[in-house]
Amino acid sequence: MAELLGRVDGASKGLGGSMHLYKKDHNFYGGIGIVGTHVPLGAGIGLAHKYRKDGHVSFTLYGDGAANQGQAYNMAALWDLPVVFTIENNQFGMGTSARRASKNTEFYTRGDYIPGVWVDGMDALAVKTATAFAKQHALQHGPIILEMDTYRYHGHSISDPGSTYRTRNEIQGIRRARDPIEHVRNLLQEHSFADSNELKRLENDIKKHVTEEVEEAKRSPPPPLCYLWKFVYKKGWGAKLRNVELGRGFIQLPS
CATH class of the missing domain: 3.40.50.970 (Thiamin diphosphate (ThDP)-binding fold, Pyr/PP domains)
Structure with missing residues (x-):
């Protein structure tokens, strides 16, 4: 739910949205x-x-x-x-x-x-x-x-x-x-596996659970600005973007 809202606690840290949900430890390789x-x-x-x-x-x-x-x-x-x-x-x-x-x-x-x-x-x-x-x-x-x-x-x-x-x-x-x-x-x-009252209780419980998950997701902050570069390169900030070394010159990375 947090991923759908673009929040940092999402499965793809808020960077994927609905088109790039990804969870390798659950064997889900995303869209x-x-x-x-x-x-x-x-x-x-x-x-x-x-x-x-x-x-x-x-x-x-x-x-x-x-x-x-x-x-x-x-x-x-x-x-x-x-x-x-x-x-x-x-x-x-x-x-x-x-x-x-x-x-x-x-x-x-x-x-x-x-x-x-x-x-x-x-x-x-x-x-x-x-x-x-x-x-x-x-x-x-x-x-x-x-x-x-x-x-x-x-x-x-x-x-x-x-x-x-x-x-x-x-x-x-x-x-x-x-x-x-x-x-x-x-x-x-x-x-006769369930009656209408039991199914209604289940439905209400599920709606309550979904509402709680949505509210929890809303409390998660958006990804920090530095995530624009954090997952682009394999490691470090030593790579260059259009011949400008990241972190120097007119490209200033947030701390």
């Missing part, structure tokens, strides 16, 4: 600002897992827009890398529907020499089952593609209202028919 370029990086992580023989799998997630780039499939298949290429197909890129941007919108078939599976991405149990299957397949046979068929209710970003290229009736219709949270809620009640 990349350039669309689709993290796909070959995910294959590289898969190569590291295979080299180390650690029994781990690289899950590389990207959207329907980035699926048109298709990097790294060949190398992953050629070397039988333990990679699960996971396409989050939410039907729209930045204001353009998948049908207008992709000749073949059955993304799970696009691997050619890599097997693919279509998954109802709005069904939590389907996602759990498919993910477990894909992990075992990747460990035994190499890469696999999962197309998670889902839907986004809101715009792609703050500059996208999300309602200029589709109708509000379409959005509400999907929400009523396929909302994943409501689906889980109904399953829990239908099979």
